[in-house]
Amino acid sequence: MAIERTLSIIKPDAVAKNVIGQVYSRFENAGLKIIAARMVHLSNSDAEKFYAAHKYRPFFKDLISFMVSGPVMIQVLEGEGAIAKNRYLMGATDPNKAEKGTIRSDFADSINANAMHGSDSLETAAIEVAFFFSEVDVYSR
DSSP states (O other), rough: EEEEEEEEEOHHHHHHHHHHHHHHHHHHHHHHHEEEEEEEEEOOHHHHHHHHGGTTTHHHHHHHHHHTTTTTEEEEEEEEEHHHHHHHOOOOOOTTTOTTHHHHHHHHHSSOOSEEEESSHHHHHHHHHHOOOOGGSSSSO
16 A cells, blocks of 8 residues: 555544544554644635635535634644545544544534544645645655
């Protein structure tokens, strides 16, 4: 399996629950390395740009309101099959349908307040990482 990079965001609901360390432990225990990280409070403009692909979907306004409701923890993860591994760790978008022991099953409140964001492909990961981090911000071996 190839070494990949992916973007991961711990959303406002999980940050408010003070579970960043628990989430990071799950990444590390799964063999993922955190190679860049920062906490930010997204502006409306940044949230709208980041989620522009969803602009015409009915949940867009609620998503933006939620993402600017508090700070988020943004990190770049690296490892073998990082994208699939991170998505498995997150669990299904709806925490009621997420497998027991996944991040969303354990920490999310609802399909809207679902604790995590993770890139869904190599192409998306490259775009999302570049949105939040310049190359000098990302640790490279």
